[in-house]
Amino acid sequence: MTLHFLPGYAPxxxxxxLVWSHVKRTGVARRPLQSGEKMGLRIHEQLAEIGRNPRLVRSFFGHPSVSYITDL
Known part of the structure; x- marks a missing residue:
């Protein structure tokens, strides 16, 4: 195990x-809420959909900005 010290603020x-950026680019922000629809429920559903897609989840960890996570 390797301990990585990161700055206090390093988005x-x-x-x-990267997950939130994906959510904003592909889901919640792309379509206005319908009458009576709750944003929290829509976000929860989209996050659950992301969680069921292992290839997409792995892609977040393969991004160059977070490559330190998978360094051996």
Whole structure:
């Protein structure tokens, strides 16, 4: 196991930010909410869909900005 010390604020080094960027680019922000629709539920559904796609999840960790995660 390797411990990586990161700056206090480094969104470009955080794979979570890549997930949120994907959500904004492909889902929630692309279509307005329908009458009575809840944003939280839509986001939860989209995150669950991402979680069922192993190839997509791996792609977040393969991004050059977070390659430190998989360095051996």
């Amino acid at each position: 470009d080094l955080n794979p979570d930010e």
